[in-house]
Amino acid sequence: MRLAALLFLSVFLASSLPTLIDPARLRAHIRFLSSDLLEGRAVGTRGGQLTAEYLASAFAAAGARPAAPDGSYFQTVPLTGVTTLPATTLSLNNQPLSLGRDFVLSSFTQEASFSLSAPLVFVGHGIRAPEFQWDDYAGLDARGKIVVLFTGEPPSTDPAFFAGPALTYYGRWTYKFEQAARQGALGALIVHTDATATYPFTTVLNSFGRESIQLTRTPSTPALRLAGWISAPAASAAGLDLPALLARAGARGFTPQPLSLPVSVQFSAQVRSLVSQNVAALIPGSDSTLAQQHVLYSAHWDHLGLAPSGPDRIYNGAVDNASGCAILIELARAFAQVQPRPRRSILLLAVTAEESGLLGSLYYSRNPLLPLSALELNINVDGIPPGGKPGGILALGEDKKNVTPLIAEAARRHSLALKPDPRPEAGLMFRSDHFSFLRAGASAYSFNPVDVPGSFATEYNAKHYHQPSDEYSPNWDMTSLEIYSRFVLTLGLSAASR
Ligand SMILES: [Zn+2]
Numbered sequence: 001m002r003l004a005a006l007l008f009l010s011v012f013l014a015s016s017l018p019t020l021i022d023p024a025r026l027r028a029h030i031r032f033l034s035s036d037l038l039e040g041r042a043v044g045t046r047g048g049q050l051t052a053e054y055l056a057s058a059f060a061a062a063g064a065r066p067a068a069p070d071g072s073y074f075q076t077v078p079l080t081g082v083t084t085l086p087a088t089t090l091s092l093n094n095q096p097l098s099l100g101r102d103f104v105l106s107s108f109t110q111e112a113s114f115s116l117s118a119p120l121v122f123v124g125h126g127i128r129a130p131e132f133q134w135d136d137y138a139g140l141d142a143r144g145k146i147v148v149l150f151t152g153e154p155p156s157t158d159p160a161f162f163a164g165p166a167l168t169y170y171g172r173w174t175y176k177f178e179q180a181a182r183q184g185a186l187g188a189l190i191v192h193t194d195a196t197a198t199y200p201f202t203t204v205l206n207s208f209g210r211e212s213i214q215l216t217r218t219p220s221t222p223a224l225r226l227a228g229w230i231s232a233p234a235a236s237a238a239g240l241d242l243p244a245l246l247a248r249a250g251a252r253g254f255t256p257q258p259l260s261l262p263v264s265v266q267f268s269a270q271v272r273s274l275v276s277q278n279v280a281a282l283i284p285g286s287d288s289t290l291a292q293q294h295v296l297y298s299a300h301w302d303h304l305g306l307a308p309s310g311p312d313r314i315y316n317g318a319v320d321n322a323s324g325c326a327i328l329i330e331l332a333r334a335f336a337q338v339q340p341r342p343r344r345s346i347l348l349l350a351v352t353a354e355e356s357g358l359l360g361s362l363y364y365s366r367n368p369l370l371p372l373s374a375l376e377l378n379i380n381v382d383g384i385p386p387g388g389k390p391g392g393i394l395a396l397g398e399d400k401k402n403v404t405p406l407i408a409e410a411a412r413r414h415s416l417a418l419k420p421d422p423r424p425e426a427g428l429m430f431r432s433d434h435f436s437f438l439r440a441g442a443s444a445y446s447f448n449p450v451d452v453p454g455s456f457a458t459e460y461n462a463k464h465y466h467q468p469s470d471e472y473s474p475n476w477d478m479t480s481l482e483i484y485s486r487f488v489l490t491l492g493l494s495a496a497s498r
Helices: 003-020 021-031 046-062 173-182 201-208 234-235 240-249 320-336 359-366 404-413 434-439 455-464 481-498
Strands: 072-084 089-092 094-099 102-108 114-117 120-122 146-149 186-193 214-215 226-230 256-258 262-284 294-300 343-349 373-379 392-398 416-421 444-450
Touching: 021 046, 021 320, 021 481, 046 262, 046 320, 072 102, 072 240, 072 392, 089 240, 102 114, 102 262, 102 373, 114 434, 173 186, 173 226, 173 481, 201 294, 214 434, 226 234, 226 416, 262 359, 262 392, 262 455, 294 359, 294 434, 294 481, 320 343, 320 455, 320 481, 343 359, 343 481, 373 434, 373 481, 392 404, 404 416, 404 481, 434 444, 444 481
Parallel strands: 120 146, 146 186, 186 226, 294 343, 294 373, 373 444, 392 416
Antiparallel strands: 072 214, 072 262, 089 094, 089 262, 102 226, 114 262, 120 256, 262 343, 392 444
């Protein structure tokens, strides 16, 4: 950027930015979006549909244009729900295991019923990583076989080998299933251990045990017929020597090992189609030659819906992620007013089915409304708690287009310290929608305020995250949301103007 332009922008930012974000409007959107009436904004429900309609109306009222090719604000996302039924059985080494206690299963081919038995092959951590000269599938033809593996990665303290103690995407369970499908395997069974998964088996039962919402499969895409988890005690009882297998999995030169245990599966599920929407709005850039280039703000609108029972069944999701949706709407209003208009376009995308595995953003990254090659920066907003002025900003993401100086400058302008990921081994990097854009090769970040004063913020992770108590209150201090919004506005404006 030329000096004159930079000077102009800083004078402009200093004078008019504060008036462009209105905390009272943020509050009003959060109040409605997290209200009991929307019943937890679940995908495929009336509450979810009302949420998408509210977002479209709010984008229109803010002055942002419809971004879908049909002239609407909606990108249809075809989804399929697979609920595994109690009739499903799995026997390993002729021992029947108990569904929901010893194992969970789903089908990514989205079939309602089948039975099969197939050879089992142990593939260690199930990783193919040429950059680390690591191939757990070396020499294996996985077609017609069920692979058995652990989550996590070979242990490392070397930053040049699987990023040391930090978790890379190779360690995530989603990668394990994706890679097994790419290998043409019939199925994949993850053997759970507390050490390799970093969370207990009950967490697996809770998330995998309910309806599995998946992107509707296109027939040409490889998919696992069978995908599931087995508990460590059940695997040991069936004859697997877990300590020995773990030791092999972590050692250089691992090769796949056939397991001589018979397995047979009787799978039975209720399969339904459902349709959901990404909601997309556009502020066109002022420069006709640059207008395809864009800054993409994303925030998921879906949440967990209703609990089956309990005194308060509604997962209101006020922080997660009515906050992000409110900020998206307020950014739309700010960008519609900002003068001079940024040269590049601003795309505001409220995505569906994040809680089901980043599905709305994944679908968008495969069906973008503007070319992904012209995406300058994705700024994802997820879970911004109320409270006082944040001490800093956590930037989770990767720079592919030299945006790091812009991030540093925006943080400096708002007196926010830029903080590194405090627990890279926890894999926060993969847990929100920016990851879909990172995988597509874009510069993409989730920004989160840290060290936010106020009891709701400090207790959020321990007490309210993914609980019905993630609720809005009129006592919310909006300072953190206001400062955060100005930070992401400044950043997006500079990336769209440079
Ligand atoms: Zn979220």
